[in-house]
Amino acid sequence: MFPVNFEYRRAHSAQEALAVLQEHGGEARVLAGGQSLIPAMRYRLARPAVLVDINPVREFDFLREEGGQLRIGATLRDAALEFTPWVGERYSLLADVSRVVADPVVRHLGTVVGSVCHNDPAGDWTSAALAARATMLVHGADGEREVPIDEFLVDAYTTAVQDGELAVELRIPTPDARTQGSYQKIERKVGDYATAAAAVQLSLAEDGTVREAGVAITAAGSTALRVAQAEAMLRGQRPTLDLLQAAAAEAATLASPMADARGSVAYKKDMARVLVLRGLKQSLSRLGVSA
């Protein structure tokens, strides 16, 4: 099917993009990698009157560490994370995600920020952003605001970005030497969305107890879900196998997946548990610790 008619506008600066978005309000949509928006338009699930293409905005194409954060610009492709060696060395959780989102073609076109803005319940970057405690920088008519990821992900396909606003940058706190993460995903075939997946990040204190924990699950509700109960159980404790198993069980309790061709509710809930446990074990193993 062809999309309904729309006006196509190329923005060459953040100000230009914002001006078009503010002129057209809810009638306008941002075009980043187009890997979700264009199919939605072709199925006529999305019918924007105006598309604002931000790809020509040079200032959005960046990946850098600054001020204790990894800063990911609005047009940075997934593949940039996959093929930047220092990301693999310092951001194990993000590096894992960058290898399993969709397929290589989609990863060379799709953007990390676009994926988080799309907020697909089965999206991989959103649960990683939760586990890593990301924030999103949003620009609008009243200036800029930095939104914690828990507030940014409002509901399925809905975020804190309002009409006339633009997400410009995802910020991830830089992990210290005693922090590691892991992304575990099962899919029916390479390139598929997750049947179930889990994002984990663990920070250890000097004495070997868990200083901070990030645990989130994918395709288990209307958005990626933070398993706050598991995080609370882990914090301040020695990471024994019993504790990891108990924390992982919280994921199955919280998960509220839909039955579909990928599996039943019971199967997906149990996979949430299994994948959180694997993620916790792999994070510890990357820290040189076994549970």
Ligand SMILES: Cc1cc2nc3c(=O)[nH]c(=O)nc-3n(C[C@H](O)[C@H](O)[C@H](O)COP(=O)(O)OP(=O)(O)OC[C@H]3O[C@@H](n4cnc5c(N)ncnc54)[C@H](O)[C@@H]3O)c2cc1C
């Ligand atoms: C075959 C296929 C398989 C896929 N498999 C997976 C998968 O396994 N896991 C996964 O996570 N994803 C998967 N995807 C989705 C893919 O990762 C998309 O690229 C991603 O979800 C959206 O990123 P994008 O840059 O293409 O955004 P677009 O499609 O351009 O935009 C998506 C939405 O976000 C909005 N948006 C984008 N950027 C901004 C911004 N800066 N500010 C405000 N709003 C913005 C758009 O207006 C639109 O509503 C798949 C896609 C395809 C086509």
